[in-house]
Amino acid sequence: MDKNVKIIFQDGLEIEGKSFGAYTSAAGEIVFNTAMVGYNESLTDPSYKGQIMVMTFPIVGNYGVPDEKAMINEIEAWVESNKIQVTGLVVSYYSDDYSHWNAIQKLGDWLKANNIPGVYGVDTRAITKKLREEGSTLAKIVADEDIEFYDPNTDNLVDQVSIKEVKRYNEGADIKIALIDCGVKNNIIRCFVNRGVEVIRIPWDYDYSTLEFDGLFISNGPGDPEMCVATINHLKQSLQEDKPIFGICLGNQLVSLAAGASTFKLKYGHRSHNQPVQLAGTKKCFITSQNHGFAVDDSKLPAGFKTFFSNLNDGTCEGIRHESKPIFTVQFHPEATGGPVDTEYLFDEFISEVKKYKNA
Ligand SMILES: NC(=O)CC[C@H](N)C(=O)O
Secondary structure (H helix, E strand, O other): OEEEEEEOOOOOEEEEEEEEEOOOOOOEEEEEEOEEEEEEEEHHHHHOEEEEEEOOOEOOOOOOOOOOOEOOOOEEOOOOOOOOOOOOOOEEEOOOOOOOEEEOOOHHHHHHHHOOOOEEOHHHHHHHHHHHHHHOOOEEEEEEOOOOOOOHHHHHHHHHHHOOOOEEEEOOOEEEEEEEEEEOHHHHHHHHHOOOEEEEEEEEOOOOOOOOOEEEEEOOOOOOHHHHHHHHHHHHHHHHOOOEEOOOOOOHHHHHHOOOOOOEEEEEEEEEEEEEEEOOOOOOOEEEEEEEEEEEEHHHHHOOOOOOEEEEEOEEEEEEEEOOOOOOEEEEEEEEOOOOOOOOOOHHHHHHHHHHHOOO
C-alpha cells in the first residue's frame, strides 16, 4: 500500500493523496497543465523548474518513460533536457502498468531515481478550479517531514538550468545561430539542427559581442524574466544592430524588456497544448503549445514594435515584432514537443531572414 502524503497550500488548505515516485517533501509554485499527453516532455522542460505540476488529464503514466539517455545528434532523443525539472508531480490516477514502443521504465521509478515526489489519488480538477479562481500560489508536498514554502520566482532559476560552457551543434554549417540558453528545450535545438544550421549554444549571461554568428535566438526558461538582467543588457545592444533576432517564451519576454516594454505575472498562466493565438492584422488562428506564468504588456509597446500574435482566450500578448527590422518573438512554443506543430514555420521564416542578412 502506498504511503499517504499531503499537499499543503499557502492558504492552509490540505489535501491528502498517495505517494508515488520519491517519498520526500518538496515546495514550490503549484501550477496546472491541461495537456492530454506529453508528461515526459513537460517534466523535463527547464521552464518548469521550481514548480509543482498538476496534470488535469486523469490518467498519467500509462505510456511509461522512454530512455532519457538515448542521444541523437548529441541531443537527448526523447526528452527536453537531461533531467526531470519539476519540483513535484500531482495526478489523479497514476498508471503503473505502461505500454509504449519506446518505454523502458515506469513513471514512478523515473521520479524516484530523480528524487522527485509524485502524488496520486487527488482531485486534480478541483485543484485547478481553485488556482483558476484564486490565482497561482505556493504549495508543498509533505511526506516524511514538514518544510517551508518556497517561492521560485524570487531566485535566478535561469542560472541554474542554463548550460555552463559554449556548445556547438552541426559545427561548420554555413549559417550560424547563436542560441542564448536560458533553459532551452531540446526540440528548439532539434528544429535548428534539422534545418541544417550551426547552433552555438551559449550560457544565459555570456558576452557574445565578439562571437561570429548570423542570427540570434533567445530560448524559453524558468522564473521571472526580470531576473535575467545580464541577458536583457546584452539584448539592448543587439537590438541596436541589424542581425535577425527570434525569441521563444522567456526569449519573447527578455527581448520585450530589452526593448523597453514591461512584463507582469498572469493570474494562473497558460500551460496546455490547445492555446489559440491570432496573427495580428489577419484572421489566421493557430493552436499552440504553451507553458508560461508571465506575459508582456503590449498596451504600451516601445516605438518600432507591434503585437505579433494575441491569445484568443484572454487577449494577452503572444509575441512582438519589429516594424522594419527582422526581429520577432513569440510567447508560445512553435517547436512544440509536446503539442501541435502549427507554428513551426516560424523557424523557416527566421532562417530565411538570417540568409537574407548574410547574403546582403
Ligand atoms: N516557457 C517559458 O519560457 C516560460 C517563461 C517564464 N518563465 C514564464 O513563466 O512566463
